Amino acid sequence: MYKHVALLGVITLLAGCNLKSDMLSGFPGQSSSTSTAVAGTSGTTAAPEDHWTPSSPIKPVLNDPATLSLTQQGWLPLAVGNRWTYSVTNPARVATAQVDAIQVIEGTPWYRYTFDGHIHWLTQDDDRLLEAVDYYDQSAITEVNPRTQEFLRPVASDRQRYVTEGGFMQAERCSQPVKVGAGSFDCVSYSLQVTPQEVRDDDYARNVGLIRRQLMTASGGVTTFSLDAFTPAKR
Template identity: 25%
Template sequence: MRPFARLAAAAAVSTLALTGCGSASEPSPPTGVDQLVVPTPTLDPADFVAAIDNPWLPLAVGNEWRYADPAGGRTVTVTVLDEPREIQGVTGTAVRTTTTDVGSAADEQTIDWYAQDDDGNVWLLGEGGSWEAGVDGAESGLAMPAEPRVGDGWRKEYAEGVAEDQVLVIDREGSASVPYDDLTDLLETEDTSALDPGVVERRLYARGIGLVRAQTVAGGDELLELVAFSED
């Protein structure tokens, strides 16, 4: 797991045909999200919409977020691109993350693909150069549910040995003072990965903005805060 990379118990699905069958991975602990199987081995294009307007993860083309390490060692820029990609028949929205470290000879760039279903849940479909849903057993995970609740937990991605991030909602009334603004009523999550045992990251999301802070609270000391947010 790494900051700003690309932010269920199996239940019978009603209108959503996101279940598939024979998933190679275990269902997401600890509580899951109602009526969803996470991660899902197959996606039904009929369940997805064109826009990603989830208030906690608004990924409209042209939106851009700039983050910085208060110590001055790193900046991260996240941009929603007009470069769609079809994954398992679903049109994914491309999100580019550019990381600049002081003293580094070159920036690091990654592209992730997201899509929103017709209930408002946002799915992570893949990360360029790392994994893609439907390829080599990789499965789409949940980036953000439509209505996250304290205690909800899910897999954000699943590619065995490559990408195994998990998310747990721990608060809906968080607050933070970041360079962008003083913010309240924040969604707070705890992000972990089976591939990085002992590493725990806390993330804070503001409604209508998205991610505003990511801090490693165990197994490291990384901190990134929102400096600027612009909408196209």
């Protein structure tokens, strides 16, 4: 699915389409039939460890402080139990997102992030957020080395544009704070041409996550997700 979207998006841009575009880049990985267990909020996890870094073979513990000190400092806080609530327009409804499971593979923690019913498997890599690209909407990862793409890439200062596996992406710091129901936030905006007729703009605030999503069509229609509440996991 991602590859088809990428091809359509790049063809459209080369043809002169002036719609905006967002955030995904692929890196080939290795496959294996080995699978690991998934731990949710009530699942069983490994014994606590005192220290953990992304390069360490030590397995992190569900919501343990050493792990959270790293995963909570990115653009999308990763801790099982984190929950977001959004007001949606066109049509009006309520949407939710949550981190609802962790799966540790070869010492790397993968978090199941479910946004509006769709599953993404994510892991922190320094200030980048990587996604297991072949496990979109899958309940578990079944490979030791899943193929990854960038779900979020840090933005230093100026606008960045680059072609990724998901399409043509543009990332830049928001020109002013974005105000939503949950408050007013400094943010980084990521834009992706989802299809030749639809563009997605995502605004992320550090340590909070996605604060606003706008889906815009060529006909002028706009659907907006606005953050009403972010509820961190209980420790």
